[in-house]
Amino acid sequence: MQTTTPRFQVVNRPRAELGTEIRPAGVAGTFYPAEPTRMNAQLDELFHEAAETQPWAAAMLPHAGWKYSGKIAARVLNRIQLPSTIIVIGPKHTRDGVDWAVAPHQVWQLPDGNLNSDRGLAQQLVEQIPGLELDAAAHRNEHAIEVELPLIQRLAPQSKVIGIVIGSGNLERCEEFAEGLARVIQQMPEPPLLVISSDMNHFATDRENRRLDELALEKMRALDPAGLLETVREHHISMCGVLPAMMVMKTLQKLGKLSQIEQVGYATSGDVTGDSSRVVGYAGLLIN
Numbered sequence: 001m002q003t004t005t006p007r008f009q010v011v012n013r014p015r016a017e018l019g020t021e022i023r024p025a026g027v028a029g030t031f032y033p034a035e036p037t038r039m040n041a042q043l044d045e046l047f048h049e050a051a052e053t054q055p056w057a058a059a060m061l062p063h064a065g066w067k068y069s070g071k072i073a074a075r076v077l078n079r080i081q082l083p084s085t086i087i088v089i090g091p092k093h094t095r096d097g098v099d100w101a102v103a104p105h106q107v108w109q110l111p112d113g114n115l116n117s118d119r120g121l122a123q124q125l126v127e128q129i130p131g132l133e134l135d136a137a138a139h140r141n142e143h144a145i146e147v148e149l150p151l152i153q154r155l156a157p158q159s160k161v162i163g164i165v166i167g168s169g170n171l172e173r174c175e176e177f178a179e180g181l182a183r184v185i186q187q188m189p190e191p192p193l194l195v196i197s198s199d200m201n202h203f204a205t206d207r208e209n210r211r212l213d214e215l216a217l218e219k220m221r222a223l224d225p226a227g228l229l230e231t232v233r234e235h236h237i238s239m240c241g242v243l244p245a246m247m248v249m250k251t252l253q254k255l256g257k258l259s260q261i262e263q264v265g266y267a268t269s270g271d272v273t274g275d276s277s278r279v280v281g282y283a284g285l286l287i288n
Contacts, residue, residue, distance in 0.1 A: 021106045026143070043074075072264070083190055125181065132164070178254055
């Protein structure tokens with residue numbers, strides 16, 4: 001029997017949660033020390049080299065455990081004259097929460113004190129970027145933002161940090177994100193630092209990992225965000241933060257600020273473990 005009754009598909013889409021004012025540290029004790037004395041001792045070691053600083057529009061930092069990628073992340077941050085606002089955009093590693101989420105919290109709780117966020121700026125981003133939502137659940141167990149926070153706290157404890165995690169996406173949606181972020185930045189009295197939180201390829205041999213990572217990094221150094229996405233997909237490079245990288249590069253293009261990318265460092269987990277059979281790559285970049 002035929003019927004004109006429409007068929008509906010039920011989709012269990014997560015609802016955004018505003019959560020509490022404070023986002024507790026979720027990965028202290030795994031990705032970095034939870035005990036303040038031990039954490040500060042490791043920060044002393046990571047930042048032991050002095051460096052001249054200057055303003056940069058953006059940076060890319062790895063987000064593995066400090067044991068593996070902390071040196072590269074610290075080397076990059078140590079070169080930056082950090083502004084009063086820092087927007088960290090990373091991949092979403094969990095299934096918790098909505099697909100594109102800005103942290104709604106006012107405070108990031110860390111083992112040795114807190115870092116402030118900016119709820120007003122987070123709201124502006126939601127209003128200007130289609131698909132971006134204020135959601136605490138997406139950030140609850142996510143490490144991509146948190147791993148960078150004590151490093152930022154060491155150098156710029158008064159800066160406000162906005163955290164955004166990105167799940168799925170395509171070139172068109174990245175363009176929309178970049179347009180919205182550029183509009184918000186144009187209205188800010190001081191340009192923020194945009195931070196891409198990303199590791200490079202995962203779980204190839206050291207030699208193959210370096211080859212794949214160089215293909216992706218070559219596109220970034222060539223200031224080619226669309227080419228980066230195409231290369232990552234064509235060669236099956238598991239660069240977890242490829243969408244945040246595209247979004248930041250596209251944003252800077254729209255602001256007329258994408259002219260130079262300097263690679264500060266590169267390593268793999270094999271450099272620490274001595275096991276070259278299955279590694280993860282880590283790169284640090286400065287972007288102007």
